[in-house]
Amino acid sequence: MNLLYRLLRWGHRFPSFLLPSPFAVALHSWGRRVLWSWITHCHIPVLPFTPPPSGERHCWGLRFRSPLFNAAGVFKYGEGYELSYWHGSGAYLLGTITALPRRGIKRWGIRQPFLSLPRSCAALNTLGLPNPGHHAAARIVERLPRYPGFPIGVSVALDPELKLSEALQRLLEGLRLYSAAGVDFIELNESCPNIPHDPSWRALEFRLRWIAEHFLSRRERSLPVVVKISTDTPVEVLPALLELLLQLGYDGITIGNTSTAYEALLPTIAPSERHLYTWFWHRFGGGISGAPLAHRRRQLISLSAQWIARHATAREFHLLAVGGIMNPTDLREVLSAGASLAQWYTGYLHALATHGDAVYRWMSSSCCAHP
Numbered sequence: 001m002n003l004l005y006r007l008l009r010w011g012h013r014f015p016s017f018l019l020p021s022p023f024a025v026a027l028h029s030w031g032r033r034v035l036w037s038w039i040t041h042c043h044i045p046v047l048p049f050t051p052p053p054s055g056e057r058h059c060w061g062l063r064f065r066s067p068l069f070n071a072a073g074v075f076k077y078g079e080g081y082e083l084s085y086w087h088g089s090g091a092y093l094l095g096t097i098t099a100l101p102r103r104g105i106k107r108w109g110i111r112q113p114f115l116s117l118p119r120s121c122a123a124l125n126t127l128g129l130p131n132p133g134h135h136a137a138a139r140i141v142e143r144l145p146r147y148p149g150f151p152i153g154v155s156v157a158l159d160p161e162l163k164l165s166e167a168l169q170r171l172l173e174g175l176r177l178y179s180a181a182g183v184d185f186i187e188l189n190e191s192c193p194n195i196p197h198d199p200s201w202r203a204l205e206f207r208l209r210w211i212a213e214h215f216l217s218r219r220e221r222s223l224p225v226v227v228k229i230s231t232d233t234p235v236e237v238l239p240a241l242l243e244l245l246l247q248l249g250y251d252g253i254t255i256g257n258t259s260t261a262y263e264a265l266l267p268t269i270a271p272s273e274r275h276l277y278t279w280f281w282h283r284f285g286g287g288i289s290g291a292p293l294a295h296r297r298r299q300l301i302s303l304s305a306q307w308i309a310r311h312a313t314a315r316e317f318h319l320l321a322v323g324g325i326m327n328p329t330d331l332r333e334v335l336s337a338g339a340s341l342a343q344w345y346t347g348y349l350h351a352l353a354t355h356g357d358a359v360y361r362w363m364s365s366s367c368c369a370h371p
């Protein structure tokens, strides 16, 4: 296992900005897939960690033994469940899953394009939501062993290959499958930049109303549903969106997904990595993740927390923070700002490379002071 972390660390330190851009992206894309599959197939880490009880969170009647867990996209196929538990994560989030299985994007001969920018603590990806589809994912969840204080969530999205009416029906079918499979919470991904969707307010409102009417209001058991939006969401839209979610019966909001503000975020990229960054988004588009999102995430989380505090109702509505959480200080910051829970992806990969099996032990110091 230590050898795999060493390889991950080596991958992070490798000066790929010296390679021609197509080689660097091909190497990163291949390396991510292969190394991740090796790491997640090692079930039990050498150093298991149980988060201290002082870090526990209680949301929607569920106990999260710690507020931090993986963001959607880390475990797309139900892999790494045991590893995540023994590392000390607060929950396990599977997906994003769509109705039909997807292999992800292949462009310019590169499957699931991905680029890590370690000097900028950032990454770019246009994987294109590879996943096994709702039926297979629900069967995977059904078979997972259950651990106390370690809820299982599933991230879902409308299938971009289907017409809207069919995509909504198939999403509904998926939600019912997950409910029957014993999933603890759902995250509705309304913000993936790598699949086509109508981003207009009218279209978003229609989708959210449809799901509320056909699923939320008819839930047979308590199954919280949160909506994940992009870190590019304009601040002016936020109050109306929060009001709509609360009114329709959603249980929280996750802020936020990757950004496509390529030019605006260019100054946050280390000078030595700028040519790779620019080459990637010109060829593939995709979403930016990691430290460059911290500023937008901070702004949106703080505004949302203030709005939620002003509009508190008897019903629980939680704020989940994600985007540029790279270290214990970032985690402490989002929890102090009012987030109930937090997720990470890019920071998680960086921390795994540096801290190996102690990845959640390293982060846990930040959450125990905020019961």
Ligand SMILES: Cc1cc2nc3c(=O)[nH]c(=O)nc-3n(C[C@H](O)[C@H](O)[C@H](O)COP(=O)(O)O)c2cc1C
Pocket: 071, 072, 073, 074, 095, 096, 114, 123, 124, 125, 127, 129, 155, 189, 192, 228, 256, 257, 258, 288, 289, 290, 291, 293, 322, 323, 324, 325, 343, 344, 345, 346, 347, 348
């Ligand atoms: C390689 C990669 C794949 C991702 N896949 C998904 C996904 O399937 N669904 C989703 O909602 N977000 C996905 N994301 C976005 C992350 O969940 C997260 O919102 C984003 O990366 C910001 O967090 P970070 O700065 O901690 O990485 C992905 C991100 C990366 C880097």
